[in-house]
Amino acid sequence: MTAEPMTSEEVIELDGLLDEPAWQRAVPATDFIQQDPVLGGTPTERTEVRIIYSRDHLYMGVLCFDSEPDKLLGNTMKRDEYLRADDRFMWVMDTFLDQQSGYFFEMNPSGLMADSLMGSGGAQSREWDGIWDAKVLRSHLGWTLEIKIPFRTLNFDPEGTAWGINFQRTIRRKNEENLWTGYLRNQQLRQMSNAGLLEIDIQGGGVTQGLGLDVKPYITGGGSESPGRDPIVPLVKTADLGVDLFYNVTPSLRANLTVNTDFAQTEVDQRLVNLTRFPLFFPEKRDFFLDGATFFEFYVPRRRQNSNIAVQPFFSRRIGLDANGLPQKIDLGTKLTGQLGQQDIGFLHVRTADESNLVGEDFTVLRLKRRILAQSYVGMFYSRRASRTIASSPEQTAGLDFRLATSTFKGSNNLEFNGFLLWNTDTTKTAPGDNLAYGLRLDYPNDRWEARVSFTEVQPDHGPAIGFTRRTGFRAFQPRLRFAPRPSQHPWLRQMAFGFDVDLRTDMKNQFLTRRLDLTLLRLEMHSQ
Secondary structure (H helix, E strand, O other): EEEEEEEOOOOOOOOOOOHHHHHHOOOOOOEEEEEEOOOOOOOOOOOOEEEEEEOOOOEEEEEOOOOOOOOOOOOOOOOOOOOOOOOOOEEEEOOOOOOOOOEEEEEHHHOOEEEEEHHHHHHHEEOOOOOOEEEEEEOOEEEEEEEEEEEEHHHHHHHOEEEEEEEEEEEEEOOOOEEOOOOOOOOOOHHHHOOEEOOOOOOOOOOOOOOOOOEEEEEEEEEEEEOOOOOEEEEEEEEEEEEEEEEEEOOEEEEEEEEEEOOOOOOOOOOOOOOOOOOOOOOOOOOOOOHHHHHHHHOOOOOOOOOHHOOEEEEHHHOOOOOOEEEOEEEEEEEEEEEOOOOEEEEEEEEEEEEEOEEOOOEEEEEEEEEEEEOOOEEEEEEEEEEOOOOOOEEEEEEEEEEEEEEEEEEOEEEEEEEEEEEEEEOOOOOOOOOOOEEEEEEEEEOOEEEEEEEEEEEOOOOOOEEEEEEOOEEEEEEEEEEOOOOOOEEEEEEEEEEEEEEEEOOOOOEEEEEEEEEEEEEEEOOOO
C-alpha cells in the first residue's frame, strides 16, 4: 500500500470521523484474509486501513465495519494491558525494513492504547510508552480509529522509500482473526519477515523529526522539622534539580543524556512475596533506560520474555544500587542507540554519586549486532562495573550470541537456532574455567507441531557485572513437544493439543537438582469465544 502525502495547508482533527479530504484521496488496504477460524477465508466483517502523512506526523484511519456493533467488546481500559477478551486492531511497523525489529501498537473499541518495541524474533519491550494519540468512534457501522504518530517517536532510515507494515483485526465474539498479510498459522503478526510494504517518500515528502530534541527538566524541594521534640529539630530544607535530554542525532540514531537524575515519577513495582531461595525479577520502568532497550537485548529466543532467560548480561535495574543493594544517586548518564547500515548499536555509560559512606561507581555497556541473511544476526556484548576506589578491581562481562532463523523451512515453517557464550571476571576467585555461561537452543515453533530442545550451563562463579541470573552452578536440559491438530469442518471444535514440557537441572557433577514435567493430556479450543 502507499502512504498518501498531505498538502501543507491540510490539518487532521482527531475525532474518528475521517472526513478530511486527505482521507478520501488515500487508497485503502482492504484485502484482509482470515487466519481463524477458516484459514484463507474471507473475513465476515470488512476492514479498511488508510495511511497519510505530513512533514511531522504519520496518520492512520481504520474503519472496522461490524454488522452487530452493539456486540463489540472493549472492557479493558488500562494502558498496555493485554487485550485477550476484547475486539482489537493491531499493527506493526518495521521502519528500517530489516525484517527483525520494529514497533507494535494495538487498540480496542473503548480507545485503550498499547504499544511496545520489538526486537529479534518478536521479543517485546512492553514497558516502552511511545508518544502518539488516537481517537475511537463507535457508530451503527462499527468502530473507527483515527491515529496520529509523530515521526519523532520513531527511528527510521532517512533514505528509505518503504517500511514493513502489517495489520490484524480480532472479532472477539466470533473468535476470528484477520490479517492483511502473513495469514498462515505458522506466521504471526510480530514476525516482521511476513509484513507487507508501505511505500512512503521520506525525502520527497519532507519528513522531519523537527529538532529531534526532547527536554525533561525537573526540580524538587521539601522541608521537615520536629517542633515538639526536645531538643527542637530546626527546619531542614532540601532542593534539587536535573534534566533528561533525548536527541535524534539522525533519524536512525538516538542519543540520551541524564544529569542529576530523578526517578520520582517512576511507577512503583508490584508487591510480590518470594518464598523461594532465588531472587525475583522486576522489569525496568525508568524512562532513561527504557528508551532504546531492545538494542541491548542478548539471546532472547522466539516467544521468550527476559524474565525467563537463564542469564541476562545486562539488567539496567542494577544501576543506581550499590553492591549491597542500597540506593545510590545517578550523577550522569549517556546513551547511544540505533542502526548504522546492517549494525545495531547500543552504548551506555552511567556514573553514580559518592554519598556518605557509599563510593560512586561507573557502569559501561556496549552491545553490537550484525544482521545477516533475512532474519538472523551475530552479536557481541561487553559490560564493565568499576568502583571509584583505588583498591577495587572492575567487574567485566563479555559475550557472543547468534540467531539463525527462517520462516520458509519446508514451505512456510519456522525454524530457529540460537546460542550464546558469556564470560566474566571474578574478583574473589582465581580458579579458571568456572565463570562461564553458555547455551544452545533449537526451536521449531509452528501451529501443528511445536518442538524445542535447549541446553544451558551456568557455572558456579558466573556473575554478570551488570546483569541478572536467578541461580548459578547448574546445567539445564529442556525438551518440549506439542502436537495440535485442527479437526476439519468440526461444528464446535477448532483445535486440540497434546504435549509435554520437561525441565531437568543438575549440578556441575550431573547430580539432579530439580526435575519437572508439564504434561498436556488434552487442551481444547472452541470456535466460540
